[in-house]
Amino acid sequence: MSYANTQVAQIAAISSNRCIGKDNELPWHISADLQHFKQMTTKATGGAVQGIVIMGRKTFESMGSKPLPKRVSFIISSQMDYAEKSGLVGKDNAHVVHNLDDALTQAASLAHGAHLDTIWVIGGERVFSEAMMYTDRVELTHVDTDIKDGDAFYPELPKEFVVVAESEQKHDEKSGLDFRFVTYKRENAE
Known part of the structure; x- marks a missing residue:
């Protein structure tokens, strides 16, 4: 797969019933998972840009409508005036695009x-689903809980994704939740 010779990876934390969000927030707070996310999505390159992330508008807003430090954010919104409304016009670290193809094209160019x-x-949910056809690797944090009233869910992984790495079970003292990090790769992907 990949996109313009750049690997496309997804990263999410999901519950046992695949929930990733509730009321536009994460349904838990696990510090080790947030650290894992930061470590995975940034790479010391010696340059100002240390990572590139693509997200939907609601995901961006769930993070306080601020681009992530040291990373360039591509925010997908159908609202034509979203960049103006959000104060993102002229920003080097955040770009509003109106579809996934534009996000991937611009992100791949920047990545090179x-x-x-x-x-x-x-x-979020919709961006994960739409991007699955381009995705080479998925990094999931499996959180050992069921979220009964969640409203955003991670899609089922296509059968060509296989587990290539898995951490031991970990425990978060503050939330009381168990979790593990699992890496999936698409078979026949480099």
Whole structure:
């Protein structure tokens, strides 16, 4: 798969019933998972850009409508005036696009120039689903809980994705939740 010779990876934390969000927020707070997310989506390159992330508008707003530090954010919104309304016009670290293809095209171009080999898709539900056909690798944090009243869910992984790495079970003291990090790769993907 990949996109313009750049690996496309997805990263998410999901519950046992695949929930990724509730009321436009994560349904839990696990510090180790947030650290894992930061470590995975940034790569010291010596340059100003250390990561590229693609997300939907709601995901961007769930993060306080601020681009992530050291990363360039591509925000997909159908609202034509979203960049103006959000104060993002002229920003180097955040670009509003109106569809996934534009996000991937611009992100891949930026990745080549910044010597980054991966574009990260970070949510939400619709963006994960649309990007699956381009995705080479998926990094999931499996959180051992069921979220009964969640309203955003991670899609079922296509059968060509196989587990290539898995951490031991971990425990978060504050939330009381168990979790593990699992890496899936599309078979026949480099």
